[in-house]
Amino acid sequence: MIYDFLVIGGGMAGASAAYELAQHGHVILLEAESTTGYHATGRSAALFTRNYGGPVVRQINAASAEFFRSPPKGFCETPLLTPRGCLTVSFGDHDAQLDALLALSEQGEEIRPITPNDACAMVPFLQKDRVKRAVFEENVTDIDVATLHLSYLKGAKARGAKIITAHPVTTMSHDGDIWSVQAANTPFSAKRVINAAGAWADRIGAMAGAAPIGLIPKRRTAIIINGPEGLDCTTLPAIDFAGSDAYIKPEAGKLMASPGDATPSEPMDAWPDDMDIAVLADWIQRNTTIEVSRIEHSWAGLRSFVPDEAPVVGDDADVPNFFWLAAQGGYGIMMAPILAQLTAELCSETEGPYRNLFAKALSPKRLVDLPE
Numbered sequence: 175m176i177y178d179f180l181v182i183g184g185g186m187a188g189a190s191a192a193y194e195l196a197q198h199g200h201v202i203l204l205e206a207e208s209t210t211g212y213h214a215t216g217r218s219a220a221l222f223t224r225n226y227g228g229p230v231v232r233q234i235n236a237a238s239a240e241f242f243r244s245p246p247k248g249f250c251e252t253p254l255l256t257p258r259g260c261l262t263v264s265f266g267d268h269d270a271q272l273d274a275l276l277a278l279s280e281q282g283e284e285i286r287p288i289t290p291n292d293a294c295a296m297v298p299f300l301q302k303d304r305v306k307r308a309v310f311e312e313n314v315t316d317i318d319v320a321t322l323h324l325s326y327l328k329g330a331k332a333r334g335a336k337i338i339t340a341h342p343v344t345t346m347s348h349d350g351d352i353w354s355v356q357a358a359n360t361p362f363s364a365k366r367v368i369n370a371a372g373a374w375a376d377r378i379g380a381m382a383g384a385a386p387i388g389l390i391p392k393r394r395t396a397i398i399i400n401g402p403e404g405l406d407c408t409t410l411p412a413i414d415f416a417g418s419d420a421y422i423k424p425e426a427g428k429l430m431a432s433p434g435d436a437t438p439s440e441p442m443d444a445w446p447d448d449m450d451i452a453v454l455a456d457w458i459q460r461n462t463t464i465e466v467s468r469i470e471h472s473w474a475g476l477r478s479f480v481p482d483e484a485p486v487v488g489d490d491a492d493v494p495n496f497f498w499l500a501a502q503g504g505y506g507i508m509m510a511p512i513l514a515q516l517t518a519e520l521c522s523e524t525e526g527p528y529r530n531l532f533a534k535a536l537s538p539k540r541l542v543d544l545p546e
């Protein structure tokens with residue numbers, strides 16, 4: 175069979191693209207691992223933070239909110255978002271950062287200053303004498319990543335897509351019309367290939383004969399710890415610390431913390447570095463009243479970026495019918511609904527709202543003009 179669309183990668187990008195593309199033709203999705211969502215998608219902080227990232231990313235996040243709040247009928251049975259809020263605290267001279275955040279406040283999406291006392295009442299493990307300023311973003315929410323990912327895969331299958339795991343793509347060739355793709359010694363044919371391979375996207379590009387987009391996977395570490403004795407962590411907001419990349423957020427009754435690291439890495443099954451964990455535990459003890467007596471769990475995942483830190487969505491500049499859906503950085507869950515709809519618009523050449531808004535800014539062709 176010749177598929178219309180062959181999607182490589184079963185993370186959030188590939189799953190959401192398969193769901194949207196399945197309305198326009200026969201779709202097959204090939205995932206290298208024995209389960210989908212094993213890499214970046216299964217390792218995220220699961221936050222929807224509309225004001226995170228550069229201007230294009232923030233625009234995409236804002237556009238995604240509608241899908242999350244009102245997903246298509248029958249897509250999922252439980253809400254995709256739950257309220258969380260995010261408190262940004264400053265211990266020193268970080269007025270520029272807090273003022274820039276406040277400047278993003280809009281009607282219905284308010285960001286407001288709160289007093290240091292109120293901040294400490296909201297998050298009792300802050301050191302009272304150190305908080306100088308605080309800002310609260312009401313509209314930051316948790317995303318139910320597992321439900322979103324599963325619903326995309328189930329929805330894609332219901333629309334006729336085939337999802338195959340344990341099939342790493344190893345070779346690809348193109349005869350002018352049709353792609354021939356080998357995965358786990360099985361040949362597949364398709365008119366168009368969608369490269370949603372996460373940290374491996376440049377490797378897939380090389381197989382297709384495409385020039386690299388300059389993707390750099392960057393490792394980010396996370397740990398789970400207990401909150402202070404007797405504190406109900408479930409209702410706390412996420413906490414950002416101005417002047418630091420570290421953050422803390424509630425996670426299933428405990429706390430997830432990350433140093434906000436971004437260590438360049440090869441594409442791989444990432445794992446946390448012991449030293450990063452030790453430095454983070456020490457940072458938490460020095461900057462909060464939490465006693466880190468035990469690391470319950472730790473992990474690391476790769477967030478993959480091109481130099482301008484916007485995603486890469488569109489046809490390759492030279493290789494025909496080879497489509498990039500890559501470089502989602504630290505925002506790939508929250509941007510997924512819009513990037514998948516844009517992918518379907520561009521690949522099926524149908525009209526839709528996102529081509530005009532985002533196609534040029536996200537095109538792989540823009541990378542050709544970037545300075546070295």
Ligand SMILES: Cc1cc2nc3c(=O)[nH]c(=O)nc-3n(C[C@H](O)[C@H](O)[C@H](O)COP(=O)(O)OP(=O)(O)OC[C@H]3O[C@@H](n4cnc5c(N)ncnc54)[C@H](O)[C@@H]3O)c2cc1C
Binds near residue numbers: 187503508
């Ligand atoms: C610690 C951390 C915190 C994060 N927090 C957030 C957050 O709060 N909110 C947010 O929106 N985003 C967050 N992110 C980013 C988000 O997780 C990613 O942007 C997103 O998951 C990327 O999805 P993806 O499908 O592109 O990549 P992946 O999930 O990595 O999927 C790519 C898939 O391609 C497969 N693949 C690779 N090579 C082949 C091949 N040859 N053949 C077949 N399949 C192949 C891989 O096995 C993998 O399953 C975070 C990431 C990390 C690591």
